[in-house]
Amino acid sequence: MKSTVVLGTFDSEAWWRSPHGSMLPSMNSSQAVTMGMDELLFPLCKEQDILFTRQPMDEHLRSYLSRLGYTFTPIHCRNPVHADDYRLHVFDLLMADAGYYQQLLPQDAIVSPYSILSDANEVVRRFSFGNHFPSLDTVRAVNSKTYSHELRQRLGIRNSSSIAESAEELLTYGLLLLRTGQVLVKDPLGVSGKGNMLISSERMLKRIAAYLLEQESKGKQTQFIIEPLLDKTEDFSCQLFITEQGDVQYISVQQMVNESFSYSGSYPADPGFIEMLWKNNYFSIMEEACKDLFETGYHGEVCIDSMLLASGELVPIVEINARKSMGLINHHLNNDLQQYSLSSFLTFIPAGCAAEVTMLHVLEVLQANELLFTQENRQGIIPLGANTLFGSGNTAFADAESEWRKGKLYVAAPYASDVSEAFTLIQRVKDVLKSLTIKVYN
Numbered sequence: 001m002k003s004t005v006v007l008g009t010f011d012s013e014a015w016w017r018s019p020h021g022s023m024l025p026s027m028n029s030s031q032a033v034t035m036g037m038d039e040l041l042f043p044l045c046k047e048q049d050i051l052f053t054r055q056p057m058d059e060h061l062r063s064y065l066s067r068l069g070y071t072f073t074p075i076h077c078r079n080p081v082h083a084d085d086y087r088l089h090v091f092d093l094l095m096a097d098a099g100y101y102q103q104l105l106p107q108d109a110i111v112s113p114y115s116i117l118s119d120a121n122e123v124v125r126r127f128s129f130g131n132h133f134p135s136l137d138t139v140r141a142v143n144s145k146t147y148s149h150e151l152r153q154r155l156g157i158r159n160s161s162s163i164a165e166s167a168e169e170l171l172t173y174g175l176l177l178l179r180t181g182q183v184l185v186k187d188p189l190g191v192s193g194k195g196n197m198l199i200s201s202e203r204m205l206k207r208i209a210a211y212l213l214e215q216e217s218k219g220k221q222t223q224f225i226i227e228p229l230l231d232k233t234e235d236f237s238c239q240l241f242i243t244e245q246g247d248v249q250y251i252s253v254q255q256m257v258n259e260s261f262s263y264s265g266s267y268p269a270d271p272g273f274i275e276m277l278w279k280n281n282y283f284s285i286m287e288e289a290c291k292d293l294f295e296t297g298y299h300g301e302v303c304i305d306s307m308l309l310a311s312g313e314l315v316p317i318v319e320i321n322a323r324k325s326m327g328l329i330n331h332h333l334n335n336d337l338q339q340y341s342l343s344s345f346l347t348f349i350p351a352g353c354a355a356e357v358t359m360l361h362v363l364e365v366l367q368a369n370e371l372l373f374t375q376e377n378r379q380g381i382i383p384l385g386a387n388t389l390f391g392s393g394n395t396a397f398a399d400a401e402s403e404w405r406k407g408k409l410y411v412a413a414p415y416a417s418d419v420s421e422a423f424t425l426i427q428r429v430k431d432v433l434k435s436l437t438i439k440v441y442n
Contacts, residue, residue, distance in 0.1 A: 002130065003106050006045050006072075007052040008114020009089040010037040012323055013189040015117050016140045022167075022215035022222045024187060024197045024208065031086045033407050036387030038090065040410055041114060041324075043332040043384075045072035050105065052076070054083045054093065058359040058386035067374070068382070069336070075104055091119040098126055115139070115323035116300070138297040142322045144188040145225045147296075152317055155288055161186075161227035167212035173226045174205040182229040196261045198229065230315065234308040236269060237327045238286050242299045248290040252334075253277065254327035255419075256305075257347070265347030266330040267419045277314075282306070285316045298322055333382070333412045340378050342414040345422035349409045349430060351389060352439035359386040361436055362409070369432045371425070373414060381429055382412040406441075409433075 009015070011034045038053045042065065045051050049072045056076045077083040077093045078100060090113070094101050107128040113120060116139040124132055133139075141147055152159040164170035170185065177183045178199070185208065187195030199205045212222050235258050239251040253274060257265040269277075277283065289304060303325035305318040330346035337344050366372035366380060373380040389407040411429070413422035430440045 001048055003109045004045070004049045005052060005105055005109050005111045005129070006041050006049055006113075007090050007094075007111070008038050008041055008324065009054075009117065010034050010114060012115035012117060013143065013195075015089055016143055017187075017189045018221075020219070020221050021188075022212050022220035024185065024190075024195060024224070025211060030406065032391045033388045035086055036385060036389075036391065036407075037410075038114070039385040039387055040326075040329055042070055042072060043329055043336065044112065044324075045070070047071050049073070050075055050109070052090070052094075052105075053387075054090070055387045055391070058390075060358075060360040060363055061383060061386050064363055064372075064383070075101075089117045090114075091117055091123045094123050095119055095126070102127060113324075134298045134300065139322060140189075142293055142296055142298045142320060145186050145190075145319050146188045146223065148317055148319045149225055151289060151292055151320070154292065155285065155317075157285070157317060158315075160230070161225050164222065164224050164226050166222050167209045167216055170212065170222070170224060170226060171205060171209040174199060174209070175202065177226065177228050178202055178205065180228065184227050184229050186225040186227070188223055188225060198261075230307065231310040232307040232315075233310050236273075236306055236308070237266075237321075237325065238282075238304045238306065239325060239328045239331055240286060240290055240302045240304070242290050242294050242302060244299050246291070246294040246299070248287050250283065250286070251328065252331040254330055256327070263326060265345055266327045267345040267415075267422070268331070268334050268343055280314045282314060282316055289317060289320070293320070293322065301325070301328060303327055330412070337412070337414050340414070342378065342416060343419075345413045345415060345419055345426075346384075347411060347413065347422075347426060348388070349411065349426065349433070350406075350441040351409055351433065352406045352441070353389060354437050355405075357390075357436050357438060359383075359390065362389075362433070362438075365432055365436055366429065369428075371429050371432055373412075378414065379425075380414075381425060382414070384410040384412060 035054055039057050042051050051072050051074050053076045057074050079097055082088055082093050082096055105127055108130055110131050111129040116133045118136055120133045146163060149161050162173050164173055174183050183199040185197045185199060190196055216222055235256040236253060238253050241249040253269040254266040255269050301324045303321040307315045307318055326346060330344055333344040370377055371380040373382045389409045413425045415421035433440055
């Protein structure tokens with residue numbers, strides 16, 4: 001059986017975004033955390049597969065995961081200067097040291113990236129991998145919220161959003177929408193809350209328009225999606241795969257926990273929710289959306305975000321993520337936990353760590369409190385990565401202002417019948433982590 005090389009750089013939207021586009025005001029997030037997320041792709045690996053990561057995986061975490069049956073081969077970027085250079089994405093890392101990695105990676109392997117970035121097809125050619133990808137221009141286009149907006153129109157789905165092509169248009173549309181409630185402004189390639197701004201007053205709208213106008217005066221091009229804030233009760237997503245022949249394969253539906261437009265967790269939709277989607281013709285719309293994506297030139301993984309409103313109305317296409325997704329990762333974790341009649345809630349714990357805390361300490365304290373999932377104890381969590389919490393242990397958090405390093409501990413919290421069991425489990429884990437001098441935020 002051929003090996004698959006699994007790899008990726010998260011926050012792909014930042015790589016797809018045009019440097020000439022104007023931007024909304026935003027808060028900086030830690031690139032060290034984002035760059036450490038590549039190790040979360042291990043649930044997609046089978047025994048013969050290879051997981052390529054920017055930083056080395058923690059040895060104690062790897063040993064723990066292997067006891068659960070995750071026995072892939074890890075390879076990491078060998079040049080620490082390249083690994084710590086966040087201007088380089090994963091394909092840049094491979095191409096920068098191609099001769100070395102060609103000796104490690106099988107030539108007839110299939111490469112399975114989190115997303116398509118520049119040089120993806122060049123890596124396939126150089127390494128003689130057995131597949132090819134859509135063009136970067138196509139990937140950029142279909143991941144834009146502008147494409148989602150136009151797709152809703154093509155499919156005849158109610159579309160409450162508009163495209164503002166200038167600060168002046170944003171002000172005009174915004175003033176009209178503010179008459180009936182709050183307004184959401186979205187960057188076409190914003191993700192997980194970044195690039196989204198909620199406007200609640202005319203004064204705030206005018207301030208944002210002035211901010212964009214100043215950028216336009218310096219040559220930037222404005223394009224944003226503007227729409228009324230909808231009264232939603234559920235965020236969820238559908239994971240699909242489009243083959244190179246255009247066939248559509250349904251994978252899963254994941255319900256999501258979001259906080260202030262930012263992703264906070266995923267869990268599989270229950271049968272009752274899936275039945276409601278069937279009754280509302282949801283999956284036919286997903287198939288039509290995938291057909292449009294294929295005709296535009298895209299094939300591969302797709303995650304389509306949707307929502308359910310308080311009125312009961314279904315909004316099937318909020319935005320399209322033409323790449324792998326956290327929901328897809330949780331689908332694989334969930335499949336693994338099904339052997340124990342358990343489901344998976346994928347989430348993260350925002351935390352700050354003192355220098356003396358290590359992943360070994362985290363694993364030991366969880367096990368001592370019977371909060372670490374093992375073959376014998378199925379009442380605990382599965383830690384999914386160390387680098388998002390600790391960085392590389394040397395330079396990844398070199399700019400931290402103190403001895404505290406702020407990151408995220410990504411985990412799978414198993415539950416038997418209701419996701420509320422996972423929420424309770426996560427709270428118990430937070431309490432135990434505090435005994436390790438770990439600061440747990442929010």
